[in-house]
Amino acid sequence: MATMRITVLSGGVGGARFVRGLLHHRDRTDELAGSEITVIGNTGDDITLYGLRVCPDLDTLLYTLGEGADEERGWGRAQESHAVQAELAAYGVQPQWFTLGDKDIGTHLARTTWLGQGASLSQATDRLAQRWGLPAKGVRLLPMSDVPVETHAVLDGEEAQEAVHFQQWWVQMGARPTPARFVVAGMDRATPAPGVLEAIRGADVVVLPPSNPVVSLGIILSVPGLRDAVRGCAAPVVGVSPLVGGRPVRGHADVCLEAIGVEVSSAGIAGLYRDLLDGWLVDPQDPRPSAPGSRWTTRAHSSPLLMSDLEASADIAAETLRLAQDVRR
Amino acid sequence: MATMRITVLSGGVGGARFVRGLLHHRDRTDELAGSEITVIGNTGDDITLYGLRVCPDLDTLLYTLGEGADEERGWGRAQESHAVQAELAAYGVQPQWFTLGDKDIGTHLARTTWLGQGASLSQATDRLAQRWGLPAKGVRLLPMSDVPVETHAVLDGEEAQEAVHFQQWWVQMGARPTPARFVVAGMDRATPAPGVLEAIRGADVVVLPPSNPVVSLGIILSVPGLRDAVRGCAAPVVGVSPLVGGRPVRGHADVCLEAIGVEVSSAGIAGLYRDLLDGWLVDPQDPRPSAPGSRWTTRAHSSPLLMSDLEASADIAAETLRLAQDVRR
Numbered sequence: 001m002a003t004m005r006i007t008v009l010s011g012g013v014g015g016a017r018f019v020r021g022l023l024h025h026r027d028r029t030d031e032l033a034g035s036e037i038t039v040i041g042n043t044g045d046d047i048t049l050y051g052l053r054v055c056p057d058l059d060t061l062l063y064t065l066g067e068g069a070d071e072e073r074g075w076g077r078a079q080e081s082h083a084v085q086a087e088l089a090a091y092g093v094q095p096q097w098f099t100l101g102d103k104d105i106g107t108h109l110a111r112t113t114w115l116g117q118g119a120s121l122s123q124a125t126d127r128l129a130q131r132w133g134l135p136a137k138g139v140r141l142l143p144m145s146d147v148p149v150e151t152h153a154v155l156d157g158e159e160a161q162e163a164v165h166f167q168q169w170w171v172q173m174g175a176r177p178t179p180a181r182f183v184v185a186g187m188d189r190a191t192p193a194p195g196v197l198e199a200i201r202g203a204d205v206v207v208l209p210p211s212n213p214v215v216s217l218g219i220i221l222s223v224p225g226l227r228d229a230v231r232g233c234a235a236p237v238v239g240v241s242p243l244v245g246g247r248p249v250r251g252h253a254d255v256c257l258e259a260i261g262v263e264v265s266s267a268g269i270a271g272l273y274r275d276l277l278d279g280w281l282v283d284p285q286d287p288r289p290s291a292p293g294s295r296w297t298t299r300a301h302s303s304p305l306l307m308s309d310l311e312a313s314a315d316i317a318a319e320t321l322r323l324a325q326d327v328r329r
Numbered sequence: 330m331a332t333m334r335i336t337v338l339s340g341g342v343g344g345a346r347f348v349r350g351l352l353h354h355r356d357r358t359d360e361l362a363g364s365e366i367t368v369i370g371n372t373g374d375d376i377t378l379y380g381l382r383v384c385p386d387l388d389t390l391l392y393t394l395g396e397g398a399d400e401e402r403g404w405g406r407a408q409e410s411h412a413v414q415a416e417l418a419a420y421g422v423q424p425q426w427f428t429l430g431d432k433d434i435g436t437h438l439a440r441t442t443w444l445g446q447g448a449s450l451s452q453a454t455d456r457l458a459q460r461w462g463l464p465a466k467g468v469r470l471l472p473m474s475d476v477p478v479e480t481h482a483v484l485d486g487e488e489a490q491e492a493v494h495f496q497q498w499w500v501q502m503g504a505r506p507t508p509a510r511f512v513v514a515g516m517d518r519a520t521p522a523p524g525v526l527e528a529i530r531g532a533d534v535v536v537l538p539p540s541n542p543v544v545s546l547g548i549i550l551s552v553p554g555l556r557d558a559v560r561g562c563a564a565p566v567v568g569v570s571p572l573v574g575g576r577p578v579r580g581h582a583d584v585c586l587e588a589i590g591v592e593v594s595s596a597g598i599a600g601l602y603r604d605l606l607d608g609w610l611v612d613p614q615d616p617r618p619s620a621p622g623s624r625w626t627t628r629a630h631s632s633p634l635l636m637s638d639l640e641a642s643a644d645i646a647a648e649t650l651r652l653a654q655d656v657r658r
Binding site: 050051052081083084085086087088090091092093102103105106107109110112113114116127128131 | 379380381410412413414415416417419420421422431432434435436438439441442443445456457460
């Protein structure tokens with residue numbers, strides 16, 4: 001291996017921990033010195049609360065890579081307080097089902113202020129990333145699009161269907177019931193953010209980390225032009241299954257897959273990427289590590305695909321890069 | 330005395346402490362049982378910071394009357410934390426010269442959310458006042474106007490004059506230098522908020538508490554139609570000098586008076602109200618308790634005009650009401 005340009009499409013916690021492992025692997029590996037990592041973050045989870053623009057996946061990436069995340073929860077800030085939201089509750093301001101810590105609100109206020117001054121989401125994300133030291137770590141964070149898009153879960157009602165914001169369905173309703181489908185408000189007029197297509201086309205490897213295949217990676221890939229870029233790029237595209245022992249480690253990937261009629265299995269998930277996938281890393285306990293007739297190479301990791309600590313995450317990232325080298329077109 | 334309708338024009342700390350004393354006096358005095366107090370608050374100090382609408386005088390009134398104020402400072406919330414602003418500073422968001430605590434930000438977020446939903450400032454203030462128990466205490470808080478107005482200090486520069494937002498001049502610049510004048514952006518299209526003129530016309534007594542005569546009471550009285558209402562109302566208009574021993578207790582009333590060319594004395598301040606004042610309560614140590622030819626009655630309080638505690642404030646309020654009774658037209 002040598003200096004590489006690595007582009008990762010990422011949702012929140014799973015993707016962020018993978019990228020942190022990738023950074024650690026790069027920094028412990030001489031041949032990878034100087035390798036540049038570009039992360040394209042999902043913004044379909046974004047929501048405006050109390051006038052504040054909240055970008056949960058971008059923030060999880062910033063906090064995790066900047067060593068400011070709450071390790072227990074995986075999202076939000078460490079040593080967080082909740083004075084502001086307690087006041088909002090006292091004033092009866094709705095909604096109260098989304099937890100915003102005080103430090104986290106600082107991020108949203110900064111972003112919202114800059115957006116209000118005319119900055120794009122890319123520019124605002126760039127400024128936030130400065131504070132978290134991402135440029136110094138050789139990692140660049142791009143939102144998938146500067147156009148606001150918001151995923152909604154379409155739920156069957158007694159008389160009609162209703163579209164509920166993804167966060168409301170995920171957080172307040174606990175990802176129940178299984179949606180009839182997902183729709184993404186704003187996606188029809190979305191374009192990839194500046195640098196996104198270039199980061200894919202210029203990559204030496206494109207990675208799909210263990211993020212939610214439907215509401216994270218599926219949303220990123222549905223930005224007009226983005227999937228085509230991944231499909232058409234010269235670099236190998238390798239993915240890491242989000243399933244350990246056949247089940248999602250966290251989150252509700254199973255419900256999301258059920259909503260779109262895809263089997264909850266590594267093979268089922270890989271099938272979602274069938275037009276672009278070259279290599280697929282799965283858990284050693286995965287009950288069905290390969291789909292019949294798949295054109296991608298499936299490989300089982302040597303230990304559980306669990307990003308339990310930094311070393312484990314780095315080992316998964318290392319194996320992903322090795323797989324990319326082996327399947328190089 | 331009997332049940333009264335008392336209307337108070339108020340700035341921040343001085344007015345808020347006076348009204349708290351007035352409430353205490355009412356509640357300890359049988360004949361005043363059921364008296365209703367309406368406070369018309371200055372909104373000329375208002376400022377939008379990080380997209381949040383901040384109303385310092387209204388908030389000081391809410392917090393002080395709701396027993397949530399920081400007693401030491403006089404403004405802001407008790408037991409306050411500053412996690413949000415520390416984050417904004419870390420992100421390099423400007424300005425940093427205005428202190429916003431976390432609990433305080435909760436108030437501004439609630440207000441801004443409601444304003445963004447189409448509520449007027451009166452309606453937003455009403456909702457905030459509910460939480461602080463003002464209706465239950467028999468006190469109503471009205472902003473002087475629902476139209477955003479912002480006081481600016483006009484400063485002489487080397488080549489030209491520049492207008493600086495009141496808060497920037499007051500907080501960041503420490504009320505230096507003495508402005509050439511004050512201008513109020515938005516005042517030309519301002520109207521009294523709903524209920525303001527009615528509260529003045531229907532009052533049994535109108536009180537000018539020891540608030541800043543220039544940038545608090547002066548601003549309230551300059552809302553088109555408001556001064557006329559006070560001048561024309563049937564009730565006695567009584568004021569309390571903000572000077573103790575010839576000097577302002579806090580704030581920068583002296584600089585503000587200098588800016589408009591008025592002597593820093595109780596007589597000088599009373600002269601600002603010459604067209605509407607019936608009674609004027611001054612400090613016993615006031616060097617010049619009365620102006621020659623004044624048509625109002627000046628009376629010295631029995632002890633220093635210092636609202637050092639609740640009882641002292643209540644005694645000043647009591648004396649103010651007695652003076653009103655004595656000068657009743």
